[in-house]
Each structure stands twice: as structure tokens, then as C-alpha cells.
Amino acid sequence: MSTELFFDITTFVLAVLVGFEVISKVPATLHTPLMSGANSIHGVVVIGALLVTSTARGPLGYTIAFFAVALAAMNVVGGYAVTDRMLEMFKAKPAARPADAPADTSGNGHAS
Amino acid sequence: MSTELFFDITTFVLAVLVGFEVISKVPATLHTPLMSGANSIHGVVVIGALLVTSTARGPLGYTIAFFAVALAAMNVVGGYAVTDRMLEMFKAKPAARPADAPADTSGNGHAS
Amino acid sequence: MTGTETAVRLVFLAAASCFVIGLHMMNSPRTARRGNQISMVAMACAIVAAVVLIAVQGQMTVTGWIVAVCGFVFGGGIGLYVARSVKMTAIPQLVSLFNAVGGGAAALLAVHDLTTGRPVDTTVAVTAGLDIVIGGVTFTGSLIAAGKLQGIVSGRPATIPAGRAVNVVLVAAFLAGIVWLVVDPSNRVALLLTCAAALVFGVTMVLPIGGADMPVVISLLNAFTGIAVAMAGFVLDATVLIIAGALVGASGTILTKLMADAMNRSIMSVIVGGFGTGDSTGTVAVAGDAAVRTVTADDVAIQLAYAQRVLVVPGYGLAAAQAQHELAELGTILAERGVDVGYAIHPVAGRMPGHMNVLLAEANVPYPLLKEMDEANPLFAQTDVALVVGANDVTNPAARRPGNPVSGMPILDVDHAKSVVVIKRSMGKGYAGLDNELYTDPKTGMLFADAKAGLAEITAAVKTLVA
């Protein structure tokens, strides 16, 4: 086995271990944002696409490179944007619509 | 920077991340066993000591190698043994000493 | 390594660490947004570093630069536009779409590597083959999953004739393709065989799974994409791809398990498929069941308007009917009358985790009115009317008994309320395909209507009461 391959395998195994450990007990509301966040991270494939483009030659090569970059860019840009949008709703917005507030402040008051 | 050094740094960083993530909310009773367990793991230094012994030459070299191996072996053997001993007490022993049991089974019965 | 290369690689390593930190922070609602932002900034730095590296290496042709820039602007632009403009409720299918393109990009990298004609060693051939297969399966599989959620592809589990046999043949085909590629990496037929088998397998794998299981499937395919990207990292010897890909592969797997657990399924049973049929739009049983008490919108309006406390229990039907705005309006009117209105949110109500939160947030329901299950359950005993809107399984008392598909799932204690009103179209079953004895409870009144129409009627009726 070449040293590079061993290096790559070691890196892979350690990253898998990190991945297994990094997710702990997550509230169900965060499942979708977390999935989307992980989704954006594999958008890192855009770096691979750029590297490939730098070695691309000829029409076939450029075509493949173009689609690789475009798809990867869509993944990475869209992924982060949509995750951020989802996570916006976790800002507690206590005074968001004061018109609705009475129902809240009256809390347990009305209870039987 | 040499490729080996970069490899070593990558490995180090990833292992640090694993280490940070692997400990989660641990009950206080497990703190000491966990410390002792981690202690045994750094007994892996015994492998380093053996590697060093294989390159040792001359009285100084052998002396250092001897102490390195001996200290490291003490760490690794003693560490695992004592951790295991500590963890024995986590076996639930419901019928350990039946003589004492009445106090337990009478549970809430006596309460005012 | 040259100085630039060293610097760039260290940036990559730092970025990878930030991805981990970002994911870690996304475990808790308080830090989640910040975590995603850290990850985003790290990604931007890594991309810039990659561009610098490529510029310094000077291998990129002018055409290459043009292709790269056009590709990035084109793909990134579409991604950004869609991410900004899509409705909140369509987010799961969007994530699936981004999965598809990520997997597709990863597969293309391997295809490119095998078609340049450079000598390819065994490791590269093997990982390229795996990359193409996993990436290809993810590409079509995710597109089908997105289509099912969007309603383009039928949500019903489609039975493929001789499905099992077809799948076995496809798996054999892409495995043979990988072996062939290892033996003769430049063989175009081998490459086409592998690609084709993987792409078709993605379709036949996801098609037989019910639409309701799609969130779990999407999460699983997300993990697949991670692995495909890691394989691409092996092919290109790019450490940052290996780390980030493996990270997503592993964390995605854990997340898939958590999601399946939360809805009381196992990953295996999801993939084997067949369950989740209740998601179909057809009505299963007819309304005129003897023991059922039906009510009219006017009855309900009076009940609600003179209640002291109302707890709304939204479910999948609310999302299906897109009735969140009508619900929010009703809530506001009742609150203005002094009724204490709250929303009891079951963690797996709807078809994706957090579905109800997203939905109600979109309709601007004030966040403090949303009660998590643990908080809501004790309140039911003091609730005058529990208004169940298109929810079924999450209210089914059968979950308290063993021996049925929802056994053991924690439910909302709707049956503890003083009276219950259920708005749904029929006596149709929910996701788990079970009858719900709540509907035959004497204190329950059934309002058979589409959620949107039903709520609008009630609101109108309440308004006349006030006037």
C-alpha cells in the first residue's frame, strides 16, 4: 500500500469517527435543518470540480467539468442559503405580532 | 512542509476533534473511571518505547530504553487493570447481601 | 510541498475542522444558526483557497477558467434563487434536489478522471467505480424522492414488476462494471455500464417506497452523497473532500437513524418499503359510521368562541391542505375574543421533523404559543376544546397499547380534553394505516371537510358571532 493511500484511509476513518460522535441527542425540530446543513457540507465537492476543471481538455472534458462545477455550486450555494433560512425560525420572536399576544400573556389565568 | 508532517498534523487535528466530541454528558460517578480509562489509552506510549528500544545502542541508549519501556508498561498494564476494577462496581448487585435486604424491601412502607 | 500548497492545505484542514464545529453547534437550537454560518464562512475560505491553488499551479486553460466561472455562476445562481424563493413547506424536496446535484457532481468527477486517458492505478479505479455507483444512485434516487414529495411522481409506493429480480440484476451489473473498470480503467463500455446500472438502480430503489417515508430516504441519500464525495476525494487525492465527505456520511447515517427512531420506524423497514401507504389522497372509509358524531362548522364556531382554553393540534392534513394561514387567522380571532389559544406540536406531526413549526412560522403564529409535546400534554386536562386539524396518528390512543404499528410512540393526550373537534375529510387513515378510536369517542365531534375550507367556514362563523 502506498503511503498516500494509507494517509487517505486514516483520514477517512478518523473523519467517520468524528461524524459518528458529532451528532448527539438532537431535538426533532432540528432534524431537517441538520440534514440540510450536512447537505451543504458535501457541497465541498465544488472544490473537486474546480480541480478537475483545471485538468480538463477537449470538448468532452470541458462539458463534464462544466456540469460538475454547476451541479456542485448549486449544492453548496443553495444548501447553505436554505439551511440559514430554515434556522431563522429559531430566533425566539416574543413580540413578533403583538396583536396575538393577549392569548399568550393570559397564560394559565383562564384555566378552569 | 513535508507531506509526512502535513499527514501527522491532519491526523492530530482530527483525533483532537474526535476527543472533544466523544465525551458527552457523563454522570459524575463515571468521571474517575473515565479519567482512568483515558489514562490507560495514553499507555500506547509503550509502542513508542518498543520502537525506540529497537534503535537503541550503547549503555545510555539501553538505559533510557529500559526506563521508557518499564514506565510505559506500568502505565498501560496498571491503567487497564485499575479501570476494570473500578468498573466492576457498576454491575448492579441486587441480591449481593440478602442479610441487608429487609431495609430495602421495606422501602416506603415505614414512612410516616 | 510548496509554500502556497502548504498554506492552502492548512486552510482546507481548518475549514474541515470548522465544518465539524458547525455541525456540533447545530445540535442545539440556540447555537444552530451560528453553527451553519461558521460552516458557510469556512466553505467560502476553502473555495477561495482552491482557486488560489489552481491559479498558482497554472494548469488551468483559459477555456477552463471560463467554464469554471460560468458553471459556478450558473449553478450557484439557480441554487440561491431556488433556496430563497421556495415555499417553506417545500424545503424537504429542495434538500433532496441539492443531494441529487451533489451526488451527480461527485460521480462526474470520477467519470472525468476515467476519461482523460491518463494511467489509472487500482485504488483510483476502485474508488472511482464506487464514486460513480454511489453518486449515480444518489442522483436519480434523490430526484425521485423530490418528485414524490412535490407530487410530480406519485407518492404511492409503486410496485415494479419483478422488482426484486430487477434490483438483483442492476446490482450485479454495477458490481461487474466496477470490476471491469479495475481491470481496464479506460474502457468506455465498462464506464457506461456502471453509470447506467447505478442511475437505473436509484430509480428502482426509491420508487417502491411510500411518499411518507421520503424524509428518512432523503437523509439516507444525504449520507450516500457524503460517501460519494469522500470517494471522489480518494480519486483526486484531495484530503478536504475525504474529510468532509466522510463526516457527512457518518453524521448523516446517525441522523437517519434518529429520524427513523422519532417516527417509530427502522431504516431497514423503510428501504424494504410498502408501509406509508396511508399518505395516499383517496378516502378509505366512508363518513357515515354509526358511532361517529358529526358536527357542522357553526357548532364548532360556537364551541370555540365560548371556550376558555383551546389547544390546536395540527397534523399532516394541515400541510396537505396548505391551510396554515386560515388556521392562524382563526387563532387570532379567538385570541381577540379572549380565548386562550395554544398549538400543541407533536415532534413527528406532518411528514418531516419540524414540519408544523415551519408551517406555523410561515403563517406568523407567535412562537410562544407553540407548545412542545411535553409541555402541552398536561394542559389538555384543563382544555375546553382540543381542535385537531388533519392530525391522526399523533393523537391515536392505540399507541398506548402494544401490538400495533404506533405502539410505544408518545402521543398528544387529546382524549384528556373536555371536548374534541376533528377536522378531516373522511374517516381515512393516517400514515400508519390505523383506525383512530378518538374519532368514535362520545366527546369528539367530527367536521368532515378539507382543512382549508373547514377552517375558513369556522372563521366566518365565529366572525358572525362577534358581529
Added chain:
Amino acid sequence: MTGTETAVRLVFLAAASCFVIGLHMMNSPRTARRGNQISMVAMACAIVAAVVLIAVQGQMTVTGWIVAVCGFVFGGGIGLYVARSVKMTAIPQLVSLFNAVGGGAAALLAVHDLTTGRPVDTTVAVTAGLDIVIGGVTFTGSLIAAGKLQGIVSGRPATIPAGRAVNVVLVAAFLAGIVWLVVDPSNRVALLLTCAAALVFGVTMVLPIGGADMPVVISLLNAFTGIAVAMAGFVLDATVLIIAGALVGASGTILTKLMADAMNRSIMSVIVGGFGTGDSTGTVAVAGDAAVRTVTADDVAIQLAYAQRVLVVPGYGLAAAQAQHELAELGTILAERGVDVGYAIHPVAGRMPGHMNVLLAEANVPYPLLKEMDEANPLFAQTDVALVVGANDVTNPAARRPGNPVSGMPILDVDHAKSVVVIKRSMGKGYAGLDNELYTDPKTGMLFADAKAGLAEITAAVKTLVA
């Protein structure tokens, strides 16, 4: 890499992964023991693989083999013997001892590398220097910590004259040593300077810290050893040392923080020292305080024998007096009389987490009688006698008020019991150095005695009652 080397390296990688899995499993009591065993087996495999590698490489001289075998048998034998024979209560100092030898071994590896006379590059010189410093500090620091806990070194925080200045000089010395080693790696004076400064610094760092803070210090030094081992891995280019060392370094840091949190301290305040003085053996105040009601062993015996429920609250004094067997005997006798005896265990009672559990397990107190704090607190209201044995801070109602060193620490609600008996030697303060108003509570009787003697007297008195 040759075939053997590849195989051995893969074994190392698998072993490192098993260390992670083992640690993960040690997070929960149910799987902890299995986790440690997995880690142990993995370590054994890694050591065997290393031996195979060395044998195949054929570099080891015959003398080398003899040295290695003798060293291993000698060190391993001592380690095994001590681990098996030491008393449960002495385990923290033993862990500290194993820390010391681990750190020492790591430092020796670097010393060896610098003394072989081979050319040494900058990376090796830097990491070797760091290895020596961190390993050296850990070596002496851990020995002092062990000595403090064992009572060989005074537990009192020793004030070193001009301590701060001394520490600054020492740090400057070892930093200079590292720089010198980078410039001239084979310089023996530089090596000696670095070693000496590090070893002395270990002493001056730990000596001023009170004995009671030692568990936190030991945990911190444990993390240090991990880093030292990782540095040794850089020096020897041994990946398995880097991974395992970094793993311990990071997880040890998190664990140190958890431990400090559990006892309401910050890591910084521990290192700065000065707190934790209450651990001293001297008596601080005298017994004859006006408001205090003293009782005799006979009084206590009657109270206990005719109680329906007794909750024992053990604390550091029980460990200090080694009175666990006497306590267990008293418990058994009372239980035989039909008294409902339980033990309320505060999570940080004693001087190490789980101290009381270890102690009472050693005395064979049945596990189900041990009540965790959350379980015990509601019981006090129905308890006739709360018997406090050498506990102080964990019962101090001052914790419920802000503005003092124990503020915010959850305590055992001993003051809710119908009556309280406290066995301690004097009105002396506990770890946090606070007066305890529980002692002046009218329903509290103080039995001023060493815990061992006091308990024995009470037991004897109960026996005469029974006879």
C-alpha cells in the same frame, strides 16, 4: 510500505478506532466496563503488532530484546500488582502515578531521540522539545499530586517564596531550552536545561494547589500526558501515538471541565490555587460553641434504634477516617432491627467523583440502598434521623443563598429531616471553608468524634440496646 508494514499500520488504525469506541461506551454506566475491555483488547493487539513489526524489520539487537522484555515485565508487573492490591479509596493517587509514568516515558522517548546523534530536523526538534517539557511537567506534577492525596506531601497549599517569579523563570528556562534544541539539537546542556526546568516546574505548579483540588489537577495532567504522547508520535513518526495521544488530550480536557463544573469550580481558579484549604487536618474552631447541642454516642444509639427511617449522609470525613466498614456494620444492625436505612449520596461528596460509591461498595453496602441526590432529597421529609458522617459542604443550606463559595451547588436537604445527627471531630470547616448553619439548627445534635471511633461507639451502644 511492505506488506507487513501495511498490515501492522492497519492494525494500529483499527486499534485507535477501538480506543474511540471504548471511550464512547464509557460514557454510560451500562456499557462502561465492556468499553474498557474493548480498549484493552485493542491495545494488546496493537502491542503485538508493534512487536511483529520490530521483529520483521530486524533492527533490534539481542540486548535490545532483553531490555524490552525485562522492562515490560518489570514495569507491567509492578503496575498490575499495584492496580490489583491498592485500596479502592487510593485509586485517584494511583491514576496520578500512572499519569506520571506515562508522561515520563513519553519524555524519555524524545530524550532518546535527541541523544542518538542522528540528524534531527526542525519539526522533530520542536516536537521533541514540547514532548520533554509537557512530559516532564506531568511526571513531577503527577507525583506531587499523588503524594498529596496519599498524605506523603502535605495537602495544604504550600506557598513557595516568590512563587510567581520562580514560575516565570522556569517557563522562560524551558522555552529557551526548546529554542536552543531547535538551533542545536545535539546540545546536551540544552537538553538538560529543558528537562530540569520542566521537572522543577511540575513541582512548583502543583505544590501550591490544595489537596482537595487534586482530582481536577490529575485530570488536567492526564490530558497533558496525552499531548506529550502525541508529540512523541511526531518525533517517532508513529501515527498510532499521535491519534491516541491527541484523543486523550482532547477528551481529557473536556473531562477536566466536567469535573470542575461538578464541584462548582473553574479550571483556572483551581490552577491559581489557594482554595481548598479546608481540607487540612487541623481543627479550626472549638466545640464549645454556645448554640451547638452536643450529644453522646448513647443518645444517638437510642435515637437510631427507635427510628423508622434513617438516611445516612456520608462525606469526606468518612473517607478520611476510613470508617466505611464501621458504617456498614451499623447499617446492617439497624436494618436487622427493622429500621429502614438508606444512604444519600451527593455527587461530589468526598474528594473525587464517585468517592462515596467506591467507599461503600468496598464495605459491601448493598447497591440498592445507595440513593442518588435527586432520589434522596424528597425522602428527607419522611426521615426520622439524618445521620451525617463527616459531610459538611454538601449539606450546607448556605448553598441556597447567593454570594458564597458554595452558592448554587445543589445540596442534600438534610435540614428537612425530623432530626439530624452529625459526626465530625470539631466545628471545623469543610472543603469550601464555610461555617455550616445546619450545626446550629436546634434539631441537630453534634457528636464530636473521629468518624471511625464515633461509629464504633454507636454500634456498640445499639448492640447493648438489642441485647
